[in-house]
Amino acid sequence: MTTTNPAGEGQTPRRPLLPVLLTLCVLASAGVLGWWMWQAYMETPWTRDGTVRAYVVTVTPQVSGRIVELPVKDDRYVHKGDVLVVIEPDDxxxxxxxxxxxxxxxxxxxxxxxxxxxxxxxxxxxxxxxxxxxxxxxxxxxxxxxxxxxxxxxxxxxxxxxxTRIVSPVNGYVTNLLAQAGDFATSGQRVLSVVDSDSFWVDGYFEESVLNGIRPGDTAKVSLMAYPETLTGHVTGIGRGIAIPNTQPDGLGLATVNPVFTWVRLAQRVPVRVVLDDVPPSVTLAAGLTATVSIVSGSASANASQGGAAPVEAAAAPPKPSPAP
Structure with missing residues (x-):
């Protein structure tokens, strides 16, 4: 007597194609997104090595004498022309x-x-x-x-x-005030310092491999470590020189050359100056703050093509001298 197997018994079940297709689509999307992020990482000029900077005016008396008035306080804002120090005028x-x-x-x-x-x-x-x-x-x-x-x-x-009356030459903040009324001020020696509040800028130290994508006038995005806001600025200049350690001679006057691996070449970092366009009141700038700077490449050319005026800082390079006859 022969027996028959039930229908479908002994056959491999057919797997649905939809999960496989979804998996392939996810992998392809991840690959494209990863490639795009890698291109953005490698080609978009950005750096975490940024610093907020400002000009600091050192107030140095030109005459000597005892300080009889010191109307300013540490970290207080002063206007241009405000009295900072009064030296005894009797002599x-x-x-x-x-x-x-x-x-x-x-x-x-x-x-x-x-x-x-x-x-x-x-x-x-x-x-x-x-x-x-x-x-x-x-x-x-x-x-x-x-x-x-x-x-x-x-x-x-x-x-x-x-x-004998010393006034503030700029608008700014008195910082690290150590002098007191009654101290003797000596001509040529600093009494106090004023941080120029109208001179804040950001120096972004970019690797030399991305400098070809930075132009004066490009838009810059600045993120400070201390604040969540993203500030907007523009590039006003690129540093034209950095220190070269190999140029320093030793005690005998011989050249000091640092040994390097031939297969490893570290990219030098060059400062790029970024002037902030607008700083919200919630952000308190201080010289030395850490910043992340990213450059919108080609924004200067885009602004010029739209009829915008070229920035003053983006001046043409000086003409090369003509060869001698």
Whole structure:
């Protein structure tokens, strides 16, 4: 007696194609996305090595004396022209008074010498000799020179007196204030520093391999480590030189050449200056903050093609000198 197998028994079940197709599509999409991210990573100029910078004005007195007024506080904002330091003016007021007295004395002596020389110049040769006339004329000239010197000393005394009041040359913030009222300020030595609030910019240190994609005028995106906001700026210049360690000689004057592996070449980093277009009030800039900078390549050319004015910083390179005949 023969037995028959049920229908379909012993046959391999057929797998649906939809999951396989979905898996292949996901893998293809991941591959395309990975390739695109790799291209963006390799070709888009960006760096995490960025620093916020600003000009710092060092306030150095030009005259010495005791500090009698110090109306500013540390980390406080000051306007251009605000008084920062007042040095005791008494000595310089006395010096000015002495200089003015010297000017008056020199003027009186000059008037007397000129009158004497004029009287003898009008006398005849019988009353006065030619030598005496020349001697009195020379004395008048010397008195005129002494009068000019006294005037110059008076002007210097006035200038020194005005320098006892030191005002802020820029708008900015007083930083790292260590001086106090009563301290002695020495001419030529720093008393305080003011960070120019109108001069903040960002230096992005880009590898030399991506510099060909950066042009003055390109749009830049700046992300500060301290704030979540993304700031917008534009490239104003690319550094034209960095330090070369191999140029430093040793104690004997011989060249110091650092050994490197022939199959490894580290890309140098060149500073690229980015000026911020707008800083929101919620962001407090401070020199030294860490920033990530990315450049929108070709934005300068796109702006120029749309009729926008070329940036002033993107000036053409100077012409090459013509060869000598």
């Amino acid at each position: 310089y007021q006395i010096a000015l008074a002495n200089a003015e007295a010297a000017v008056a004395r020199a003027k009186a002596d000059l008037d007397n010498k000129q009158a004497e020389a004029q009287r003898r110049a009008e006398l005849t040769a019988i009353a006065v000799s030619k030598e005496e006339q020349q001697s009195f004329a020379a004395g008048a000239d010397m008195a005129a020179a002494a009068y000019q010197q006294a005037q110059a000393n008076r002007d210097q005394a006035k200038l020194n007196l005005s320098r």
